[in-house]
Amino acid sequence: MTERNIEKHGMQPGDNPGPDGRFGRHGGRFVPETLIPALEELAEIYQDQINNPSFQKTLQHHLTSYVGRPTPLTRARRLERELGAKVYFKREDLTHTGAHKINNTLGQVLLARRMGRKRIIAETGAGQHGVATATAAALFGLECIVYMGQEDIERQRLNVFRMELLGATVVPVQSGSQTLKDAINEAIRDWVTNVDDSYYVIGSVVGPHPYPVMVRDFQRIVGDEARSQLQSEEGRLPDFVVACVGGGSNAMGTFYPFVRDRNVRLVGVEAGGQGLDNMRHSASLTAGDPGVLHGAMTYLLQDEDGQIIPAHSVSAGLDYPGVGPEHAFWKDADRVEYVTADDADALQGFAWLAETEGIIPALEPAHAIGHLKNLPLHEIDGEALILVCLSGRGDKDVAQVARLTTEEEIDYEL
Secondary structure, three states, X not given: OOHHHHHHHOOOOOOOOOOOOEEOOEEXXXXXXXXXXXXXXXXXXXXXXXXXXHHHHHHHHHHHHHHOOOOOEXXXXXXXXXXXXXXXXXXXXXXXXXXXXXXXXXXXXXXXXXXXXXXXXXXXXXXXXXXXXXXXXXXXXXXXEEEEEHHHHHHOHHHHHHHHHOOOEEEEEXXXXXXXXXXXHHHHHHHHHOOOOEEEEOOOOOOOXXXXXXXXXXXXXXXXXXXXXXXXXXXXXXXXXXXXXXXXXXXXXXXXXXXXXXXXXXXXXXXXXXXXXXXXXXXXXXXXXXXXXXXXXXXXXEOOOOOEOOOOOOOHHHOOOOOOHHHHHHHHOOOEEEEEEEHHXXXXXXXXXXXXXXXXXXXXXXXXXXXXXXXXXXXXOOOOEEEEEEOEEOHHHHHHHHHHHXXXXXXXXX
């Protein structure tokens, strides 16, 4: 999108959408009529509560005493010697439940309580959002139903067991590709049927308005903390901020506090899967086209007839054929550089961080780690400063990585 087109839409990166929920041409509400009143009620209550000191005090109390915020910023000294730049990781893997997802689910479940909803619905891919939703529901004594694709259940059995331990009912989804897209479809069907007594906790910056804004605002604590911490450590802003992008919540939360700082280069790393040429990937921004999915206009993986093409990634959390509409607007505005890392890159990044820093990352942020070697560090005067969102820990992925690296040759040399 050119500057002229941005002006036509009346938006700049970092601006909030209007009542229609549009980020330029993206976003909006493409849902059944039965959900419009629920979305309007949610938008109204959210705007009221996000500015309510009582709500903010309660949320901040739980983020501190239960989630464990602020999470630390860790300098990766051995890794950075190999890379030739200064690298800091924002340690969302150290939160309660092991990923950034809890920041959003806690906020949304608190909203659900204030709306009088006692039944929580969620979808999950890698299982981290499901675990985080089940955790927040258990904390406040609410019923929790989690929809999860059968293929993802097979890949993430540990997280399925964790959800069940937390009292959630995990519903296998066996339609379509049996992954995250199909889990979201089933969660929406449930919500349409039970809209009066249920609250749907969407796990990323996707879906109809106001979800993309809500999730962004609950996740921006990641970038807000990292910005302050890096200023304290280095006395300046980073040259690069890097995060993986599936639906896009960890990247959105990390990027948003930097989006108006034009000297900070924002790099979103999508899942290149087995390659862009054979369509076995999840790179909606890199290789997709505009369309409507799960209630919003955004970039999608689709064929010439507009049918959704199944996504693929070694990481279940990035295995989604769409992306958040605000990311789509940032792409059009040329504010964020969206690139890809394939399955092999992710496995290399997984091993690299473990071997150099003693940190086992989730396969999702391993894509961002695997891309670090491709950053244009030569374009920075002096030593480059890089901030990476480590959105989750890799306990859930160890068994899968062991199978993959036993079955095929993986070159870990970076």
